[in-house]
């Protein structure tokens with residue numbers, strides 16, 4: 001495990017997993033999904049586009065066919081995205 005001294009929320013993209021490093025004193029990034037009740041990272045559609053390397057239209061399409069869903073009013077459920085894109089999300093406290 002690589003040591004890090006980063007003091008902000010950072011997302012590292014690997015081939016098969018997303019590692020989300022959260023600063024202990026920054027309460028952000030995780031929500032209880034309204035749909036699947038999972039405590040998960042949440043991504044705005046704009047972030048999802050960058051993280052999962054698809055375009056905005058694809059995110060919208062996946063939402064419309066219920067492959068992914070929103071965790072709250074503004075953010076997509078990280079678990080639904082990870083399941084669809086076959087990524088594992090690992091959470092690391094810095």
Ligand SMILES: [Zn+2]
Nearest residue numbers: 033035036077
């Ligand atoms: Zn969900």
